[in-house]
Amino acid sequence: MNAPRTRVQRRPVHGVLLLDKPLGLSSNDALQKAKWLLRAEKAGHTGTLDPMATGVLPLCFGAATKFSQLHLDADKTYGAVARLGVRTASGDSEGEVIERREVPAIPAERLAQVQARFTGPITQVPPMYSALKKDGKALYEYARAGVEVEREPRQVSIFDLRLSLEAPDLLKIVARVSKGTYIRTLGEDIGLALGCGAHLVALRRIVTGPFDASQCLTLAELEALPESERGARLLPVEALLAGHTRVTLAPQESGRFLSGMRRRGGWRDTETAAVFGESPSTLLGTAHVKAGELIPSRLLSPIEIQQILGVAEPENV
Numbered sequence: 001m002n003a004p005r006t007r008v009q010r011r012p013v014h015g016v017l018l019l020d021k022p023l024g025l026s027s028n029d030a031l032q033k034a035k036w037l038l039r040a041e042k043a044g045h046t047g048t049l050d051p052m053a054t055g056v057l058p059l060c061f062g063a064a065t066k067f068s069q070l071h072l073d074a075d076k077t078y079g080a081v082a083r084l085g086v087r088t089a090s091g092d093s094e095g096e097v098i099e100r101r102e103v104p105a106i107p108a109e110r111l112a113q114v115q116a117r118f119t120g121p122i123t124q125v126p127p128m129y130s131a132l133k134k135d136g137k138a139l140y141e142y143a144r145a146g147v148e149v150e151r152e153p154r155q156v157s158i159f160d161l162r163l164s165l166e167a168p169d170l171l172k173i174v175a176r177v178s179k180g181t182y183i184r185t186l187g188e189d190i191g192l193a194l195g196c197g198a199h200l201v202a203l204r205r206i207v208t209g210p211f212d213a214s215q216c217l218t219l220a221e222l223e224a225l226p227e228s229e230r231g232a233r234l235l236p237v238e239a240l241l242a243g244h245t246r247v248t249l250a251p252q253e254s255g256r257f258l259s260g261m262r263r264r265g266g267w268r269d270t271e272t273a274a275v276f277g278e279s280p281s282t283l284l285g286t287a288h289v290k291a292g293e294l295i296p297s298r299l300l301s302p303i304e305i306q307q308i309l310g311v312a313e314p315e316n317v
Contacts, residue, residue: 011041012307015234020216021049021057021205030219034059037222038230046240048073052092055205060240063304067240067286073179074209075159080173080200081166082187087197089143091127091184096142101196103106103169109287111163114193119161123153124185154183161316163190171198201295210242237300237308238283246273247287247294251279258284258302282309 017038021030027048035043044065055078059067066152085103088095117191126132128143132151142149155180164172170196173187191198206213217233227232245268253263254277267273267289275284276293284297300308 009039010041011039012043012062012304013038013043013231013234014064014237014304014308015231016239017059017061017220017222017234018216019057019059020213021054022050022219023054026051027057030057031059033219034222037219038234039227044050044068045299046074049205050092050203051297052094052200053203053205054060056208056211057205058208058218058240058263061234062237063283063308064237064240065302066300067094067237070240071209075176075178075207076159076181076205076209077174077176077207078183079204079206079253080175080183080187081202082170082171082173082191082198084171084191084198085196086186086199087191087264089128090199091120091188091199092203095199098241102194104194106165106194109214110194114190115161115163117193118186118190119158121155121157123155124189125153125184126151127185127188140274152208154180158186162236170201174206181238208303210239225308236283238274238276240309241272241274241286244272244286245270245289247273247275247276247289248281249284251277255280255295257287257296258299262296264292265294267292267294277305279309280309 017034019030019034021027027045031043031045032218038061040061042062042065044060046060046068049055049057058071085101086097088099126149128140134142134149158175158181160176162174166172175183183203187198187200222230222233228238247267249257249263257263257275269289269291272290273287273289273294275287276282278283282305283300286297287294288297
């Protein structure tokens with residue numbers, strides 16, 4: 001008989017882990033592994049990476065999950081390698097080869113022309129091998145069943161694009177893009193523009209929002225740490241609110257704000273405010289300001305604040 005599995009005692013964990021997702025692991029599998037290593041009660045991520053992709057995957061724990069949606073809209077930078085002359089059904093090396101073409105000599109001038117063509121606002125047709133849903137069903141489910149469905153083209157933005165040949169049939173792509181951009185599709189479209197087709201053989205997310213790969217920790221590195229030190233590698237919840245206008249409330253105002261009451265003050269109008277208590281200094285939640293009025297959006301609970309502060313009672317909130 002198999003030995004019974006040891007039950008992990010979960011605990012409240014609050015913060016953001018910048019994970020360097022490994023190759024071959026889904027975003028959810030990586031999240032569950034990190035959640036287990038931290039013994040965390042609640043966790044989520046800020047947008048998926050394909051199993052074939054590596055790189056920056058911010059993982060949110062506890063109170064941070066309340067703000068994870070904010071990073072779905074963040075600009076992202078990817079580095080990819082495309083093999084020219086071969087097209088696959090999925091746009092990457094895992095798909096069946098559907099076409100082979102001879103790779104022409106590509107002078108620098110031609111590469112520069114294609115780079116300029118795909119920089120700025122462009123239109124993409126979402127790939128069949130994607131999690132986008134049609135009639136409640138993911139497109140990749142249709143694709144695996146051999147069914148192709150009509151997809152609406154969508155406009156995305158390529159803010160910066162750099163193309164360089166690593167070998168006659170290997171193209172390096174570095175792209176800073178808007179939300180909703182499919183890098184596999186970008187690689188395929190660039191390959192077609194070069195007259196030979198292409199598919200991705202490597203994909204890495206280098207930057208998402210304010211976070212870059214140099215800040216990240218691998219699962220192996222997290223696991224190698226003593227359990228008592230793993231939580232120290234998390235960034236505070238407010239790391240997700242970079243770029244928000246900081247508003248600090250006096251102690252007597254913090255409790256009122258946490259109860260959902262609007263506060264009036266001399267603040268400038270903004271759609272994105274991060275609200276902190278003054279004493280102790282701690283994040284209370286997010287808000288927007290209209291006509292000088294602070295209007296709560298997403299709030300931490302008194303229990304979450306208590307746990308973050310590590311005190312028996314959340315003072316002055």
